[in-house]
Amino acid sequence: MRNVYGWLLLTPAAILLVGFTHYPAFATLFDSFFSTGTVVRPTRFVGLANYAALGDDPIFWQVLRNNLYFAAATIPTSIAIALLMAIWVNDRLPARALVRMSYFTPTILPMVAVANLWLFFYTPQIGLLDKFTALFGVASHNWLGDPSTVMGCLALMTVWKEAGFFMIFYLAALQSLSPELEEAAKVEGASRWYYFRRVTFPLLMPTTLFVLVNATINSFKLVDHLFILTKGGPDNASNLLLYYIYQVAFSFFDTAYASALTVVLLALLAGLAIVQFQLVEKRVHYR
Amino acid sequence: MRVLDRELPLVETAAAWLLALLWVAPLLYAFWAAFHPAAMATHFDLTGPLTLDNFRKAWTYAPFPRHFLNTVILVTMILAAQLVLCTLAGFAFARFDFTGRDVAFGLVLVQLMVMPEVLIVENYKTMAKLGLVDTILGVGLPYMASAFGIFLMRQTFKTIPRELEEAARVEGCSMLGVLWRVYVPLARPTYLAYALVSVSYHWNNFLWPLIITNSVNTRPLTVGLAIFGAPESGVDWAVISAGTLMAVSPLLVAFLLFQRQFMQSFMQAGIK
Numbered sequence A: 001m002r003n004v005y006g007w008l009l010l011t012p013a014a015i016l017l018v019g020f021t022h023y024p025a026f027a028t029l030f031d032s033f034f035s036t037g038t039v040v041r042p043t044r045f046v047g048l049a050n051y052a053a054l055g056d057d058p059i060f061w062q063v064l065r066n067n068l069y070f071a072a073a074t075i076p077t078s079i080a081i082a083l084l085m086a087i088w089v090n091d092r093l094p095a096r097a098l099v100r101m102s103y104f105t106p107t108i109l110p111m112v113a114v115a116n117l118w119l120f121f122y123t124p125q126i127g128l129l130d131k132f133t134a135l136f137g138v139a140s141h142n143w144l145g146d147p148s149t150v151m152g153c154l155a156l157m158t159v160w161k162e163a164g165f166f167m168i169f170y171l172a173a174l175q176s177l178s179p180e181l182e183e184a185a186k187v188e189g190a191s192r193w194y195y196f197r198r199v200t201f202p203l204l205m206p207t208t209l210f211v212l213v214n215a216t217i218n219s220f221k222l223v224d225h226l227f228i229l230t231k232g233g234p235d236n237a238s239n240l241l242l243y244y245i246y247q248v249a250f251s252f253f254d255t256a257y258a259s260a261l262t263v264v265l266l267a268l269l270a271g272l273a274i275v276q277f278q279l280v281e282k283r284v285h286y287r
Numbered sequence B: 001m002r003v004l005d006r007e008l009p010l011v012e013t014a015a016a017w018l019l020a021l022l023w024v025a026p027l028l029y030a031f032w033a034a035f036h037p038a039a040m041a042t043h044f045d046l047t048g049p050l051t052l053d054n055f056r057k058a059w060t061y062a063p064f065p066r067h068f069l070n071t072v073i074l075v076t077m078i079l080a081a082q083l084v085l086c087t088l089a090g091f092a093f094a095r096f097d098f099t100g101r102d103v104a105f106g107l108v109l110v111q112l113m114v115m116p117e118v119l120i121v122e123n124y125k126t127m128a129k130l131g132l133v134d135t136i137l138g139v140g141l142p143y144m145a146s147a148f149g150i151f152l153m154r155q156t157f158k159t160i161p162r163e164l165e166e167a168a169r170v171e172g173c174s175m176l177g178v179l180w181r182v183y184v185p186l187a188r189p190t191y192l193a194y195a196l197v198s199v200s201y202h203w204n205n206f207l208w209p210l211i212i213t214n215s216v217n218t219r220p221l222t223v224g225l226a227i228f229g230a231p232e233s234g235v236d237w238a239v240i241s242a243g244t245l246m247a248v249s250p251l252l253v254a255f256l257l258f259q260r261q262f263m264q265s266f267m268q269a270g271i272k
Helices: A002-031 A049-058 A058-090 A098-108 A111-122 A128-132 A147-175 A181-187 A192-203 A203-220 A224-229 A243-250 A255-281 B011-033 B052-060 B063-093 B101-113 B116-131 B136-143 B147-158 B164-171 B176-185 B186-203 B207-212 B219-227 B237-257 B258-272
Strands: none
Touching: A002 A255, A002 B063, A002 B101, A002 B116, A002 B136, A049 A058, A049 A255, A049 B101, A049 B176, A058 A098, A058 A147, A058 A203, A058 B011, A098 A147, A098 A192, A098 B011, A098 B237, A111 A128, A111 A224, A111 A243, A111 B219, A111 B237, A128 B136, A147 A203, A147 B011, A147 B147, A147 B258, A181 A192, A181 B011, A192 A203, A203 A243, A203 A255, A224 B101, A224 B219, A224 B258, A243 A255, A243 B207, A255 B101, A255 B116, B011 B063, B011 B237, B052 B063, B052 B237, B063 B101, B063 B136, B063 B186, B063 B219, B063 B237, B101 B147, B116 B136, B116 B207, B136 B207, B164 B176, B176 B186, B186 B219, B186 B237, B186 B258, B207 B219, B219 B237, B237 B258
C-alpha cells in the first residue's frame, strides 16, 4: 500500500522530470554520435566524428578559454566584494538597512535588463564610461567592440550583478559566529584586521568554498547578457559555451554538433556537482 | 538586530556608503534618464523638466501590455503547477517508505545541476513533437516539476511531528486529507519562501523563453525587452530606460516592501 501511494504521489512530477531532464540528457548523448540530418542526407551514425570536429574547432577552444577567463575574472572579485559588504552590514552603521538593500538590489533584476542599462555605459562617445575617460583626455573607445576590452566590461557588469547575492551567504555565516570569539580577541588586544585574517576568514572558509562552487556553476549558465551586448562578438571574443551551443543549434542548425557541445557542458557541470556534493557531505557548510 | 553588534569604524562606514551609492548608481541613472526628455540622458541638469513621455512611448513602441500579461500568466501557471507537484512528491519522499525511494530522490536531485536551459536543443525537439512551440505552456512545462521545490517540501514535511498526522487519522482523515489539513497549513512559511524564489526566477528567465517563443502573444517581458533594447531597433536611450524600468518594477517594488523575506528565500534557494 505504501508503495502504491508513494509512487502515485510521485508520478506527476516524475513524468515531467524524466521528460525534460533525464530523457533529454540521454538523447543529447545519443544524438552526439549521429550526423545532423537534412532533406537530401538523412541522419546517420558517425561515431565520434562530432567530437573530433570539436577538437579541431578553434571557436570551441576559444569559448572554453573565454569561460575560464570569465570565471577567473568575476568569481574572486565578486567573492571579495561580497565578503566586504557582509562584514560592513553585519556591524552597526547609520542607514544599515538601506546600504544592505543597495548591495542586494542588482540580484533581483533580470540579466537582460541589466545588460540594457549597462549597454549605455559602454556606448562609444555618448556612454558614461567614455565621458568619464574623456575627463582624463583619453580618446573615445569602442569598449564592447574591442576584443581586448569586451570581456573586462562584461566581467565588471557581472560582478555588480552577483556580489550582493553572495553577500547574503556571508552575512548568514557571520551571524552564526560566536560573539565570545570577538570578545576574547578584544581582550587580547587583537586589531580588527588581525582578527579578520586569523579568525573570521578561516571560519568563513566553508562559505567561501560553497560560494565558489555556486559561482563557477553560474558562470557556465549565465549567458543572457550576450544576447543584448555583444552576440558573442567581436569575432567570438566574448562568446561563452552555452551561447555557442545556442548559435550552433538555432542559427547554424547543426543540432548534432550542438549535442556534442552540450555533452561537454553537461560533463563540466557534473564534475562541479561532484565537488559540490563532497562539500555538503563533509558538512563544511552550516545548515 | 542583535544587541552585540559592533559600531563600524568611521572610515569603513564612509566606504560602505560609497559602495552602496556606486551599487545603486546604474539604477538611479536609469531613473534619471527615464523621467527626463531624451536629450538630457547624456548630460545632467538637476533643474531639468520631468516627463512621463518616455514611459508613454515605451508602452506603445513595443507590445508591453501583452508581454506583461504573458509573464503574469507564465509565472502564475508555473507556480501553481510547482506547488501542487512539489507538495505531492515532497510528501511521498518525506512520509512514504516505498521501494526505490532513495534512487528516485537521487534522480530528482540531478535536476538541480542539469536545469532545462542547458538542454535547450533536445527540449526544443520535445516541444516540437508535442506541438507546444510558441505557446506559454511550452515555456513553463520544463520547470513545473522543480527539484528544488520537491527537496524543500520534503525537508519541511519531515520536521512535522508524526503525532499530528496520527491524530488526524484517528479523526478519520484520508491520506490526502492529512496532507491538506495538517502538512500544507504547517508548511506555509516554506511555501511563501518558495513562491518568492520561483516568481523572481521566472519573471527574469530569458534563454528558454527566447528559444521556444516566436510571436508577440507568447513572448514574456524579458524577451520583449531584449528585442526592444536591441541597438538595431533604433529606440532612444531614454525610452529603453523607461521600458526596462517598467519591466522590472513589479519585482523591484515587491523587493523593496519585503526585503527580509526576499533575502532569506534567495539564501535558502542558494544553499538547497
